[in-house]
Amino acid sequence: MHVFFRYVAILILCCGTVTLKAQTADSLLVVDDIQFDVKEYHIDKDNNDLLINLFAISYSKDPREYKMNTFSTQVVDQKNQSHFFSSIRMGNVLVRFEDKQNYLHYLLEEDKPVDIQVVVKGWKQSTLPTQVKLVFESSMEEGEFLEVSIPLKRP
Numbered sequence: 451m452h453v454f455f456r457y458v459a460i461l462i463l464c465c466g467t468v469t470l471k472a473q474t475a476d477s478l479l480v481v482d483d484i485q486f487d488v489k490e491y492h493i494d495k496d497n498n499d500l501l502i503n504l505f506a507i508s509y510s511k512d513p514r515e516y517k518m519n520t521f522s523t524q525v526v527d528q529k530n531q532s533h534f535f536s537s538i539r540m541g542n543v544l545v546r547f548e549d550k551q552n553y554l555h556y557l558l559e560e561d562k563p564v565d566i567q568v569v570v571k572g573w574k575q576s577t578l579p580t581q582v583k584l585v586f587e588s589s590m591e592e593g594e595f596l597e598v599s600i601p602l603k604r605p
Contacts, residue, residue, distance in 0.1 A: 481598045482589050483509040484516070484558065489565075491602055493575055499536070500525065500573035502582050504566040504600065506540075508558035514589055518554040520545050522585035522595070525570050528578045536571040540564060578604070 479486045489503040502525065508514060518540070524532040537546045538554060541564045545554045558564065568582055581599045588594040 479598065479600060480509070482586075482596055485509065486584070486598060486600050488600060488602060491579065493573055495575065497571070498573055498575065500570040500579060502568040502570075502579070502602065504568070504582070505563045506558065506566060507563045508560055510558070510589065511560055513557050513559045515587075516540070516556045516558045517587040518556075519552065519585040519587075519595055520547075520554050521552060522583075522597070523568070524583050525568065525579050526581045526583065526599075528580050530580075532583075533570050533573075535568050537567075537569045539567045539569075 485507045487505055487507075489505055491500065491502040493500050506516070508516075518538070520535070520538060523538065524534060526532055535547055537544060539545075540554055540556045543554055543556055545551050556564065566584075570579075573579075579602050581601050583597055583599050585595050585597045588596050
């Protein structure tokens with residue numbers, strides 16, 4: 451059994467960022483003891499901004515630091531093209547793309563949902579977003595980043 455865990459650890463270390471898709475039959479998306487859900491998304495027709503509203507809930511018993519890699523976090527459209535955010539707000543923490551801030555830090559507390567809003571300016575109304583990819587540091591291994599793809603169903 452220990453050999454299996456060592457093999458998995460070596461495989462993860464060699465791969466760098468790990469992509470996880472951990473959906474269950476309930477369509478809950480839980481990665482690294484954090485549940486991610488889509489509240490809603492829409493295109494603001496006046497500004498041509500795509501607004502994606504998510505929330506995250508930590509199941510960790512202790513407060514934990516959530517460290518998001520902002521430049522790896524992107525929105526994917528139906529043509530499988532990635533788009534950078536204009537701004538990401540998590541709770542009261544705001545990161546704008548032009549600030550060139552690599553990480554967003556937030557302290558998650560057990561069972562306290564936190565809102566995450568991703569805004570992409572200049573979104574073409576004829577283009578449909580299909581998923582948002584969040585990249586954040588693993589709670590188990592410092593320096594290991596996990597990628598979670600959150601599907602966006604049509605509103």
